Amino acid sequence: MGPGPITADPRVLRAMSAQLVGQYDPWMTGTMNEVMGLYREVFITENQQTMLVDGTSRAGIEAALVSLLAPGDRVLVPIFGRFGHLLAEICRRAGADVHTIETEWGQVFTEDAIEAALSDVQPKVLAVVHGDTSTTVAQPLEGLGELCERHGALLYVDATATLGGNEFRTDEWRIDVATAGLQKCLGGPSGSAPVTFSERAVAVIEARKSVEEGIRDEGDPVAAEPIRSNYLDMGQIFDYWSERRLNHHTEATTMLFGARECARILLEEGLAESWSRHQLHGRAMLAGASALGLPPFGALAYKMTNVVGVEIPDGVNGDAVRGAMLEDFGIEIGTSFGPLHGRIWRIGTMGYNARTDAVLTTLAALEAVLRRAGHPCSPGAGVDAAYEVYGAAA
Known part of the structure; x- marks a missing residue:
């Protein structure tokens, strides 16, 4: 009964006891497509690039941020608890130019405070924790997407502790990227990170991927540096979850089954x-x-x-x-x-x-x-x- 991980739903544990299946088996790829559809409903989004990152919720966070941010990119992180500090640390390790604002633990930021910081910093990404379990309070998100669009920034949200148990509307709130984990409101074990990316965010990542692959036309605008991680490169993970089925990694079959059952249980309830x-x-x-x-x-x-x-x-x-x-x-x-x-x-x-x-x-x-x-x-x-x-x- 702590802040997570929590007792897993017995249905999830049963689903995870199923035998493994090869990653290119048609049934397996069909299951991956099913999971993408289920998590579009969970996130309340039409984003095509909605899938799982194999790893705990922190793997999803890092995959999103290291794929969005090139060295020198500005990022703004409002910190109101332990996990805001985590976002800032991950961004620094990605080589980003990290700017933070802080408030007393147990409080949240006003929209005016965030807008003032956006005006001052002019970041590429605003990275926000939704619910910080270290303080047990949640930052209001409505309006932040519009602010980011006005200031030319992408909005990333860490929804690890809130997705499924707190109101969360990806498209309506104009959230560009959101990542989560199974081990809190979704009622599963840690080890799989549901993620979703808007078209704006995908375009940033695809531009960086094209540099890696050396396929940009000579006349194209100069793109950012290639993504520094291999395993957490969302450009490659997008291809792995697409019809191309790029051989990026071996899908964690057991976690896929668990994540699917978490989404099924949630959507059955509503x-x-x-x-x-x-x-x-x-x-x-x-x-x-x-x-x-x-x-x-x-x-x-x-x-x-x-x-x-x-x-x-x-x-x-x-x-x-x-x-x-x-x-x-x-x-x-x-x-x-x-x-x-x-x-x-x-x-x-x-x-x-x-x-x-x-x-x-x-x-x-x-x-x-x-x-x-x-x-x-x-x-x-x-x-x-x-x-x-x-x-x-x-």
């Missing part, structure tokens, strides 16, 4: 229904934790639906409580990073764990452990507060 389910169980967990005397952390107006941040009470050993939760009840909750390490707990309600029984069991266990740690709690207060949320929603 995107809006899944967003509502995550919101309901997130509210119940927040109400229950608050009733146990755990103050919420961060700007609640921008709280992610699928993870709650609560402050660790004075006099309570946060790591000892987490250890007792795991050892005595088999329930994992998380702390955080950097300035929030040991200051807050992060309790997830996402994917297969966004369920009433999981929320109530976690709150009951947390109360028991807190009482043994000397923290005063009214017996049953957490569970009762969650029940009130569920009752009001019934």
Whole structure:
């Protein structure tokens, strides 16, 4: 019940137990095409280049950024938590000219603040984390795509922690590139990164690929340097997932089966229904934790639906409580990073764990452990507060 990875849906685990299939078997290539279609629905996009990157969500992030950014390209990264720092680091390693703006952890940026930075920096790419699990708040995205178009920038969004459980509309919000992972709201294991690229973003990557292949006409404009990574070269990955079936790598068959089942489960439920389910169980967990005397952390107006941040009470050993939760009840909750390490707990309600029984069991266990740690709690207060949320929603 931490910020991810979470308990995988049993249907996903069953799908991943299927036998392997050769990557050029017609059934295998048909499955790849099916997965592309499924994730267009998940991302709510018409983007042709919607697929999987074989690797954890960080592989998807790096594939997107190293393929978009050539050495010297300017990128703007608004940092409001640990994973904004990660985006900045990856961009620096790609040789980009990285500019950042920062706000207090637990807060988000206003649209005006981002527009001012865009005007000042004039970047090629604005790279934004949607929901930063280190702080449990989500940056509003509506309007950022229009700002980027106005300033000639591409909009990249890291949706690892939010896709499937928080509202996300790729085309409507004019997002050029989005990457995600299975291990949060999608209810699968880490190891596969769904990604989607707009035509504008594809054109940038294809121009760099043509330099690599030496096929640009003499009169063509000078293109950026070729992509520095081989495995994470989206130009080659596009070709691998196209009818050309470029022999770029051997598809991770088991992860393909898992990613397909994650999308099937989500779309069977319905995107809006899944967003509502995550919101309901997130509210119940927040109400229950608050009733146990755990103050919420961060700007609640921008709280992610699928993870709650609560402050660790004075006099309570946060790591000892987490250890007792795991050892005595088999329930994992998380702390955080950097300035929030040991200051807050992060309790997830996402994917297969966004369920009433999981929320109530976690709150009951947390109360028991807190009482043994000397923290005063009214017996049953957490569970009762969650029940009130569920009752009001019934």
